[in-house]
Structure formats: structure tokens, C-alpha cells
Amino acid sequence: MTAKPSHPEDQDVLMTTAEDEGAAESKAESMALKSNEQLRDSLDFSEDAVVIALMGGTGAGKSTFISLLTDEDVGIGHNLQSCTTEVGVYNFNYKDRHTVYLLDTPGFDDTNRPDSEILQEIAFYLAALYAQKVTLAGIIYLHRITDTRVSGSSLRNLRILQNLCGADAFDRVVLATTMWSTLDSVEGGHEIGLQRCEELRHPEFWGEMVQKKSIMKEHDGSLASAFSIISELIDKEGDVVLNIQRQMVDQNLSLDETDAGRYLQKDLIEAREKYEQEIAELKKNIEQAIAEQDAEAIDIFQQEKEAAESKVETLQNNNNHLKVSLSQIATREQTNFRSRVSGLEDSLAATSDPAAEHRLKALEAQLLQVERELQESKAKNEQDISLQRMIHEQQVIANTQHVANLQETIASLEKSHRVIKEQYAQESRTKRQRKSLTNMLIFDKLLLLFNDGHHRRGRHFR
Missing domain, CATH: 3.40.50.300 (P-loop containing nucleotide triphosphate hydrolases)
Incomplete structure (x- = not known):
């Protein structure tokens, strides 16, 4: 029951407070709608998705x-x-x-x-x-x-x-x-x-x-x-x-009223009834053990009974997970999703690198160029080695030096290939990580919009 104000000025204070609260609620609602409009505008979810x-x-x-x-x-x-x-x-x-x-x-x-x-x-x-x-x-x-x-x-x-x-x-x-x-x-x-x-x-x-x-x-x-x-x-x-x-x-419908929920609930109820029967049997065993003053049996049956009671409690908790409507889940998850969206946006901002895509393409081009040069050098090297077997003795020394230079070039190209390949792999990993973050952000924004809508309209739902 609300206490009546003892003085007229108290009445004015209460009226002012009520008006302020109403204005604050209206402002909060307006801010939420504006926030959702911004969220919707930033949602990169294509029509062909x-x-x-x-x-x-x-x-x-x-x-x-x-x-x-x-x-x-x-x-x-x-x-x-x-x-x-x-x-x-x-x-x-x-x-x-x-x-x-x-x-x-x-x-x-x-x-x-x-x-x-x-x-x-x-x-x-x-x-x-x-x-x-x-x-x-x-x-x-x-x-x-x-x-x-x-x-x-x-x-x-x-x-x-x-x-x-x-x-x-x-x-x-x-x-x-x-x-x-x-x-x-x-x-x-x-x-x-x-x-x-x-x-x-x-x-x-x-x-x-x-x-x-x-x-x-x-x-x-x-x-x-x-x-x-x-x-x-x-x-x-x-x-x-x-x-x-x-x-x-x-x-x-609430989840326990859906076909999937009813199927799962049926299993949970059957399992709980099984353990409750087991508990009833164990109680009888404990009473008999007490009558026979069998301390060891009492201890064993008591432990089994406590384990069965724990399983019944777990099953009951699991069953309670089903007794929830969509709007109740949305209301419960609203703050979590808003926090998640903010966290994902921060993570994407922290890893933002406009030059990354250009760098990745440049590395890919370098990688292809090095692989092409490496392949050509190896082919030339094999040709020169074959030629060395056919040429006159006076040309052997010059050709041997040429082969050695080619092999040096191949070793250098192979080293460059390894370095560029590692850089390319790292850039690719970063790109994939940003893609994963973006995917999660898109879906979390969708779910947040849904949650906010249900949270505001919650009084119309179960």
C-alpha cells in the first residue's frame, strides 16, 4: 500500500517524481528504438542470404x-x-x-x-x-x-x-x-x-x-x-x-508445449519416475538394514539413495529448462546479446586493417611468381646437368660453375617461398578469424533486434 503524503508539498514532489519517471521511461523507449534503427542500418545481412x-x-x-x-x-x-x-x-x-x-x-x-x-x-x-x-x-x-x-x-x-x-x-x-x-x-x-x-x-x-x-x-x-x-x-x-x-x-507456445519439447519432456519424466521407484526401494532397504542393525548396509543404501535423489533433482532442473516461452528467453538474453554485439564490434575494430586484403593479394601474387621462377630454375638446372654429361672436357668447368649458380638461385627462391608462404598463411588466418567474428556479429545483431522487440512487448506474451 502507498503511504499518503502528510504535506501538500509532498504531494507535489510525488507528482513531479511520477512525471519524471514517465518522461524517463519514454526517453528510454525512444533511445531503444533509435538504437535499434542504428543497429538495423548497420546490419550487413544481404537479401540473397x-x-x-x-x-x-x-x-x-x-x-x-x-x-x-x-x-x-x-x-x-x-x-x-x-x-x-x-x-x-x-x-x-x-x-x-x-x-x-x-x-x-x-x-x-x-x-x-x-x-x-x-x-x-x-x-x-x-x-x-x-x-x-x-x-x-x-x-x-x-x-x-x-x-x-x-x-x-x-x-x-x-x-x-x-x-x-x-x-x-x-x-x-x-x-x-x-x-x-x-x-x-x-x-x-x-x-x-x-x-x-x-x-x-x-x-x-x-x-x-x-x-x-x-x-x-x-x-x-x-x-x-x-x-x-x-x-x-x-x-x-x-x-x-x-x-x-x-x-x-x-x-x-512455450517450449514444453511444442512437439520437440513434449518428446524430450516424456523422456525426462520416464527417467525421473524410474529413479523415484529406485529411491522408494532403497528406503525400504534402509529400514530393513536398520532393523537388522547392519551399519555397513545402511551406509551403502544411503549413498545409493542420495545419488538417485541427486539425479532426480538434475532431471527436474532439466525439465524446468523446457518451461519457457520465446519472449521469456528473449527477455533473459537481451542484456547478454547487447554485451556480445558490443564485444564483437570491439574485437573487429581492434583487428581492423584496411590494407590487409591488398597485402594478402600482393603476397598471393609474390607466391605465384616465386613458384613460377622456382619451377623454371629447377627445369633449367636439370637441363644443364644433362648437358654437362654431353659436353667436351674443356667446357665442364664453366658449366659446373653455371650449375652451382643455378642451385644457389634455387635455394634462395625456396627460402623466399617458405617466408612468403608463412606470411600468406598468417594473413589468411587473420582473414578467416575476422570472417568468423563478422558472421557471429551479423547473427547476434539479428537476435538482439528480436530480443529487444520481445523485451518491449513482453506484457503481450506469456
């Missing part, structure tokens, strides 16, 4: 796939994002028609993070991009052909993928098998791989998705193969709306 999400278990080859297409150091991208988010962003130019952004998503078999937290992160990215009208071309799901069977974690990744997409979007999913080269050392390896592909077509695995127009492809590890897989999605007309995007953005 499309996004493809990569999914699959840990070790399925996502990083290698991305490196082939983008010529980016995927390791650098992950290191830069390790303190923020596990989703990596990389890009490349597709046939001079599209800038393609690849989202490297974490697998649902991460021993360091619960699946519910990973789902929340992936769902947020996909929903926010959809809300910002960014074109999603589809999803590439990678699976190791070397796996002798579809493991529980692989099946879990697959089921979550199916629920994220929804059956209507299966035609925008490429199911790609990787690690085929590993089978080359095995007798009849390729035939074994083909047999496993047939097994993957069974209804309990990829069968339903293939029936609804998902595409199965072999990825042999080459750039041409990766490009072919990407083309299956980009060359299709239009974009795709995933189940998770429609449910969280259009229907305003």
Missing part, C-alpha cells in the same frame, strides 16, 4: 563438412563462442547467387550439457530467425556410416530432429552419411556401407522421412560432395517453415 542448419551427433563430421565449404577455421569459431553459445555461424558464396550461412548446432549427446538446454538454444535460434524473416533453406542431418548400429543417442538426435521439423518439412531435410573413407580399409567396405544405408531406410529410422521426400545422400568427404548436398536444398524454390518455428512464433 539463406540459412542451412546442420544437425547430428557429436563426431558425425559437421565441422569437417563446414570447413570444406567455407574455408573457415571451425575451431576458431567454436573457441570464440565457447563463453556465449555453442551454435556456430559460418558462411560461403553459392554460385554468386546466395550468401549461405551454415548453423553448426550442438548434438543431443553432449556430456557437459543437458538436452533440454541444447533444445532451448537451437529452438531460440530457429524461432528468432523465422521471426526476423530470414530464409531457411533446410536442414542437413549427418550420420556416421561407420556406426554398426543406430545407437540410443543417434536415435534420440533423429527423433528430436523429426519433432523440430514436422512431417510437412521433411522434404527440406537431407540425410547424409559420412565417414565413407574409413570403410575403404575394410574388405567389401563400400558394400557394407550400402547395406547400412538400406537398414537406415527402415521405418524405425529414416524410413518415414524418406517416404515424405527427405533426401538420402552419401558424403564422400570431398568439396564436390558437400556442394552437391547443399545444392539439394538451395536449388529448391522458396523457403521452409519448421514445426518449432510455427509453434513458438505463430502459436506462441
Whole structure:
């Protein structure tokens, strides 16, 4: 309850304070809108840009796939994002028609993070991009052909993928098998791989998705193969709306109400019930051990009970990760994204070097020139050595000196080649690092715009 002012002047003070607060709030809102306009103006996200999400278990080859297409150091991208988010962003130019952004998503078999937290992160990215009208071309799901069977974690990744997409979007999913080269050392390896592909077509695995127009492809590890897989999605007309995007953005469902959330929640509830039954049994065992005055058994059962209770608590916390709406995530992440954008802009400014591209091209030209001179000198040297065997004795001394001079020239050129190659490699690394920073900045700006919008309109959402 608000206390009434005891004096008229106190009433005036309260009225003035309320007016000041209203003016401050209006000013803050105006500044936020202006800030967003500036942010939108600085957003270098081309109209021809499309996004493809990569999914699959840990070790399925996502990083290698991305490196082939983008010529980016995927390791650098992950290191830069390790303190923020596990989703990596990389890009490349597709046939001079599209800038393609690849989202490297974490697998649902991460021993360091619960699946519910990973789902929340992936769902947020996909929903926010959809809300910002960014074109999603589809999803590439990678699976190791070397796996002798579809493991529980692989099946879990697959089921979550199916629920994220929804059956209507299966035609925008490429199911790609990787690690085929590993089978080359095995007798009849390729035939074994083909047999496993047939097994993957069974209804309990990829069968339903293939029936609804998902595409199965072999990825042999080459750039041409990766490009072919990407083309299956980009060359299709239009974009795709995933189940998770429609449910969280259009229907305003919380994550636990979505199909993907319900699937994960079902698993969590089943696991929790299992541990609760175990706890009930252990309580009975403890009571019996107490009656029998068996101190050692009491201690063992008590430790097992505490371990089971800890697992129940963890499962409950994981379940709570799902009980969140898109606007709640946006509100929670708003400050983080603003800080991240500022940090990325500072990092780019610190590494800004307008002459870098010119220097890189100059080094590339030098490298080609030295390689050409080196090749010519080596060819000339071989000719002179062959000639030396044919000439008269009186010419041998002069030709020997000429050969020695050529070999000296070759040694000098080889040294120059090494130096220029190292400089070129360093400049290329710096360029790739700036590219990774730029990619992350573009996406963080997009997500920040989305977060700010939801933060201001939060009262209209759950």
C-alpha cells in the first residue's frame, strides 16, 4: 500500500517524481528504438542470404563438412563462442547467387550439457530467425556410416530432429552419411556401407522421412560432395517453415508445449519416475538394514539413495529448462546479446586493417611468381646437368660453375617461398578469424533486434 503524503508539498514532489519517471521511461523507449534503427542500418545481412542448419551427433563430421565449404577455421569459431553459445555461424558464396550461412548446432549427446538446454538454444535460434524473416533453406542431418548400429543417442538426435521439423518439412531435410573413407580399409567396405544405408531406410529410422521426400545422400568427404548436398536444398524454390518455428512464433507456445519439447519432456519424466521407484526401494532397504542393525548396509543404501535423489533433482532442473516461452528467453538474453554485439564490434575494430586484403593479394601474387621462377630454375638446372654429361672436357668447368649458380638461385627462391608462404598463411588466418567474428556479429545483431522487440512487448506474451 502507498503511504499518503502528510504535506501538500509532498504531494507535489510525488507528482513531479511520477512525471519524471514517465518522461524517463519514454526517453528510454525512444533511445531503444533509435538504437535499434542504428543497429538495423548497420546490419550487413544481404537479401540473397539463406540459412542451412546442420544437425547430428557429436563426431558425425559437421565441422569437417563446414570447413570444406567455407574455408573457415571451425575451431576458431567454436573457441570464440565457447563463453556465449555453442551454435556456430559460418558462411560461403553459392554460385554468386546466395550468401549461405551454415548453423553448426550442438548434438543431443553432449556430456557437459543437458538436452533440454541444447533444445532451448537451437529452438531460440530457429524461432528468432523465422521471426526476423530470414530464409531457411533446410536442414542437413549427418550420420556416421561407420556406426554398426543406430545407437540410443543417434536415435534420440533423429527423433528430436523429426519433432523440430514436422512431417510437412521433411522434404527440406537431407540425410547424409559420412565417414565413407574409413570403410575403404575394410574388405567389401563400400558394400557394407550400402547395406547400412538400406537398414537406415527402415521405418524405425529414416524410413518415414524418406517416404515424405527427405533426401538420402552419401558424403564422400570431398568439396564436390558437400556442394552437391547443399545444392539439394538451395536449388529448391522458396523457403521452409519448421514445426518449432510455427509453434513458438505463430502459436506462441512455450517450449514444453511444442512437439520437440513434449518428446524430450516424456523422456525426462520416464527417467525421473524410474529413479523415484529406485529411491522408494532403497528406503525400504534402509529400514530393513536398520532393523537388522547392519551399519555397513545402511551406509551403502544411503549413498545409493542420495545419488538417485541427486539425479532426480538434475532431471527436474532439466525439465524446468523446457518451461519457457520465446519472449521469456528473449527477455533473459537481451542484456547478454547487447554485451556480445558490443564485444564483437570491439574485437573487429581492434583487428581492423584496411590494407590487409591488398597485402594478402600482393603476397598471393609474390607466391605465384616465386613458384613460377622456382619451377623454371629447377627445369633449367636439370637441363644443364644433362648437358654437362654431353659436353667436351674443356667446357665442364664453366658449366659446373653455371650449375652451382643455378642451385644457389634455387635455394634462395625456396627460402623466399617458405617466408612468403608463412606470411600468406598468417594473413589468411587473420582473414578467416575476422570472417568468423563478422558472421557471429551479423547473427547476434539479428537476435538482439528480436530480443529487444520481445523485451518491449513482453506484457503481450506469456
